[in-house]
Amino acid sequence: MTRRSITLSNEQGRVFREAWIAGVQKYYPGEPKPSYVTSWDETQDWERASAAAVYDQVRAFIDATDGHTSKLTRTQKGRFVALCWIGQIYKHIPDPKPTYVADWDDLPGWQQQTDADIFDHIERVGQG
Numbered sequence: 001m002t003r004r005s006i007t008l009s010n011e012q013g014r015v016f017r018e019a020w021i022a023g024v025q026k027y028y029p030g031e032p033k034p035s036y037v038t039s040w041d042e043t044q045d046w047e048r049a050s051a052a053a054v055y056d057q058v059r060a061f062i063d064a065t066d067g068h069t070s071k072l073t074r075t076q077k078g079r080f081v082a083l084c085w086i087g088q089i090y091k092h093i094p095d096p097k098p099t100y101v102a103d104w105d106d107l108p109g110w111q112q113q114t115d116a117d118i119f120d121h122i123e124r125v126g127q128g
Helices: 003-027 045-064 074-092 109-127
Strands: none
Touching: 003 045, 003 109, 045 074, 045 109, 074 109
16 A cells, blocks of 8 residues: 555545544433544554545445435435444454444444434535
8 A cells, every 4th residue: 555545545534533423422322432432543443444444435335326325315324334334343353242233223323323424424525
């Protein structure tokens, strides 16, 4: 990987992480676990790599549809983010807890809303 691609990947992962933190702060009922709002600089390497990978997957999906993802529902957008994240969990964690790989319908509402916001944020970032 070139220095430029590492920097770009780092920036994309940071965008994803910042959108996650914003969603947690907006939707999480009560006080979130510290790991949910850990800054980018303190985030574990596997989570950084996963954030960048999911950003890339969402961006590729948006690009592949020529931006017509704007017609998707919030649920469809959130499901896509959640599924991409589950793939990263399986990639990095050999035997994850069931809650780490829960299907969309089993996710708490705050997480569903956060995932949908992440997709929306990546759409906006690409427009500007």
